[in-house]
Amino acid sequence: MKRAAPISDLLLPADLERGLGLRLLGRRVIYQRRIDSTNDLARYLARSGEPEGTVVIAEAQTAGRGRRGRSWLSSPGAGLVFSLVLRPALPPGRAGRLNLLVACAVAAGLEEVSGLTVGLKWPNDFIVAGGKAGGMLIEGSLAGGGADYLVVGIGVNVNDAAFPPELASRAVSLRQAAGRSFVRREVLLSVLARLEEYYLDPAWRKDFSRLLDFYRAHSTILDREVTVLGSGGGYAARVLDVTENGELVVRNGEGATKKLWSEEVSVRPDTGIDDKDDKLVS
């Protein structure tokens, strides 16, 4: 059922820009009632020279995408979908850190605002009460050695009262998990504040151990048996670790350890969420 968000929970840019008070993120907020994909608009802007920090946010996203085009549906008022334009001066080999940094920041921000425990399911999912509450997608241009720009897209199920039957067993909203609804602006502020703190902290570029410890502590698949779904078919493996560059370290049935990139695998906890059908409704 679609219903308009209460006036107080609209994500109006005037409110956001005033309320954010951050140094970098949200210096400019681009607001759309409806948009096909916040990442597409942010990417277009970034390619046209948009400065770092701009936030593209929409009440409703009609053609949102997850990793490799998995659809990311979102209905007005309940979900939170936004994209950030970043221009990090990253050494070429370090881009993987940004993914972990964003994952940690979003989890920390959601935990603080909701009081819930937020798990991280490699590579890109946020897990609450055993269900998928959100996800992220980083697109950009690492060509030429460093990052020209990166667009970080984040989607969170905030106030959904229910999901369609085919998703009900996998998707969850913060409202369902906490038993109360949230003001989406506050959820956004909490996430952006953590993102900015981590992103502007020069420590993570040098010493990544603190964030890596956070990531490990929040991982839902560490030390668990998973199915790795690669191009050559699936195999069972045990998750041993995640590296600071974002690789997943697994041990397969023959005892061999392997480092995995997201491009090579989907990971499916045997008792968890099926990653093959990644649809999310918010």
Add this chain to the structure above:
Amino acid sequence: MEEKKNTVDFRLVRRAVKLMEESGLAEFEWESGGIRLRLKKTGGSPAVALPGPAAEEAAPPGETAGRSSSGRFVEITSPMVGTFYRSRSPDAPPLVEVGGRVGPRTVVAIIEAMKVMNEIEADAEGEVEEVLVADGTAVEYGQPLFRLRKTGAET
């Protein structure tokens, strides 16, 4: 290597192919006595290409990523190690097709590296002559992705 000028020793080719299979090399290039041998894997087993006399197609030295130019053709090469995708999503049409015209800022492919979906721009003007890598395969730094037939001015 004792070998007559401008003839190809197929034992050598066979050995090179075997070496590639064993080593997992994606590309192999060897030049001697006016013969240039270039082997390149395109998905499954290595495809053998014998471009003939070296002078005809020699790439400018030192140019390993971005573009490598040779006469009427220019190659778009991978600026990174990652997974090559021809479209933004499995259901979407390819970003470029053979015969399609591209400009320097045309996005021709996505390479997923370090969990970032990277847009690869043509960085040259031309018509797509050949797609050199299959969708969804791993690519190396500097590996040619597309061959363009030049239509614009030399840069």
